[in-house]
Amino acid sequence: MSHFLQEADAVVVGGGVIGASVAFHLTCAGLRPVLCEGLDLASGSSGACDGLVFLQSKKPGIHLHLALESQRRLEALRCVLPMEFEYLRRGGLVVIGDEAEYAAMERYVTAQRQNGLDVRLVDGCEARRLEPALAAGTHAAAYSPLDAQINPLRLTFALAAGARRNGARILTRTRVTGFERRAGAICAVATSRGSIQTGTVVLATGADTPRLASLMGLDLPIRPRRGQLLVTAPLAPLLRHCLISAHYIAVKYDPALAARDGASVSMEQTERGNLLLGSTREFAGYDRHTTVAGIQSIAAACTRIVPALKTVQVIRSFAGLRPWTPDGLPLLGPVPEVPGLLLAAGHEGDGIALSAITGALIAEWITSGHPHIDVQDFSPARFSDRASPKLAVNGIAS
């Protein structure tokens, strides 16, 4: 494999939307990174998800701030990347089921407005005027004209194509198997096709990140959280907006509401007319099967919110693994314990929306040492600071 032996400015591990974005932004900063993907591009969560760029579902504060900036960047990327990725700013509705949800959403929307998000609460009547497909009894909704959708597969391919065009090497079916370190710092990456000398490694391996990090003795709190989705046959335009249920937000941020009945639902109609209906949130290890219970709960919840869906044909289902973290925020930036190692992982259900800003921030870290936004809240160190050292270092890995 001597022909493979090479050096790289940086090695990005993982060919999902995050890895592709990091590679692309590194090339924009003048570097020539190598991206190693164990299978094919978008084989992980980025190829098994919705494509919502839903601002309303982001926590007010730095999370929302990042999402807003990411969206601006995604819009700009449409003119830069060599491939189209079906970005559509349809606007989004958060469908509210009852009074209790309304009360919670009121607080939430107020905070979002203070963060500069264009969002408002509308009553059932207006919700149905905006989205006629909603059920007659719809209680209320929150509406933002900014929410958008994307084809996540195409976004990943577009970013990778852009990176390749700018001089990155994209190696598929190249699994990273270990890391070589000198005096603690990374000096090479071992892959299934040979090793690559480099001083900088970005782990963008989604839900698989803990496995790779453990090779360096790190114990990361990222866990796979399964999401199942249904796909319908292509339909004439049925939904004008992207929809999620208020329960979706509740499940993400409010454990008290999450315990109540009801499923967290998202719905979008793709450019080809297929509806994507999702999704469950389950801890089931690395199992990517769909289940009868999961399929049934999605079908039941979606037909309740949009009754016209009852007679619509489902043509397949699939499941992906969201990279979940305990506080709902990703791990971005350098790992103090391992010089040369950066993380870009743990985006849970927001990786598509946050892809552009993530790539930009990581590139800034690598080239200038500090990003233009203060991202303390995302620092991987936040877990090693804790009483129980989650990010414990135990010796040198292979």
Added chain:
Amino acid sequence: MDTEHCDVAICGAGPAGLAAATVLERAGLRVRLLDENIQPGGQLLRHTAKRASGGVDRARRRGLRMLDQRTAKERQRPSPQRVIGIFPDREILAADAGEHVIRLKPRAVILATGARERYLPFAGWTLPGVMGAGAAQILVKTHGVLPARRLVAAGAGPLIYAAAADTATAGGRVAAVLDQAGWQDQWRLALALCRRPAKMLEGAAYIIRLQLRGCRMRCGWRVRSAEGRGRLEQVVVSRSDAQGFPTGAAMTIAADGLAIGWGLVANLDLASQAGCRLAHDARLGGWVVDTDQDLATSVPGIYAAGEVTGIGGGAKALVEGELAALGVLTYLGGSLGRQAEARRRRLNRLRRGELALGRALADASRVPPGVLSGIPDDTVICRCEDVTMGEIRQAVFTGADSLLSLKRTLRLGMGICQGRTCGPIVADVLALLTRGPHVPEPPWGTRAPIKPVTLEALAGGPET
């Protein structure tokens, strides 16, 4: 959604499924035999317009006897049931014609989902009037409808002769039968059939019937394109070499029907969804379910029988159905008596013979590379998502060098049929374009629901 418990769920009521059900019911087990067709019997025992005795084919005669014994019970079945998904722990979802979905929790499963036709695209293959040889046969035999007034049958292997002969017998005119396989292949097949006088007779009968009706039969010929305005009007054909590359000058044959047959491929939807390990055997139709001697798959409690374990025909399916049933009986804790053990040994012997026959038939319907490499760029390959050969070549050229990456790049197989038609084609084309490993990649797995079903049905029926 109603949940039903049973001992064994058998998916597919063709010869294999029927044979298994007969054994298991005799042993007193609660069996659910699920088939999406209105009539049980699968491909071999398709109800003919005027019901035949089975003719010289022993397997068909035995199968029909089994069907006769069942009919009283079968008539109580509510309606056909298509299996739309198989989930961890052998959980099965099935939908009936009224879109009522039930959930089954069997202790064991037998997958007997048979085979489907292998399609190979060429210029004009999507014109109305072009059809699979099996489909042509079904039109004649099941529906009593002529597939065309003037038919050309082409491709390779026995199925095209059967389709042509059935059409001729029903009063249709068959202009020509063009077999890609050359004379050497035909001789080899004839030799293999020497030990199967019945099969030999069946083949000879087809050929004589066709000859008597003035049909031209050619070996070492293939179709280059189908032409016509809005529907098939003529077929452009030429001689071809052993690799399938056209050699002689092109000539045209007027026809309003073209039946194409390139053998069969196993129906792996449920097996791959259940996570059963697959194996590749070019001489048994390509990718098939991997099984042990008892026909157990790699997933505990799931067995496979019939064409899914390798294309071999009706007699193999009957033998395997019985074998799989014996395997299930042992799996569920029963011990087989001495007699059953002896039967099992005998069945295993018979099975080896049937596999040998299957391999000989597969050789005769082999797809040579020249048939794939000449597909023009503007030919549609995936009909659901409208993907052309040119787009596939382009994508492979720019780095999509695996089946899954082609799927993600081009949406191949993301349509309603989930790649059932184009999957095997794309696998072969990809292997050719990348000059990659000799064994093509395993097909894309299909996802539940295997066939479309409404959201209301999946939600558990109308709200009460």
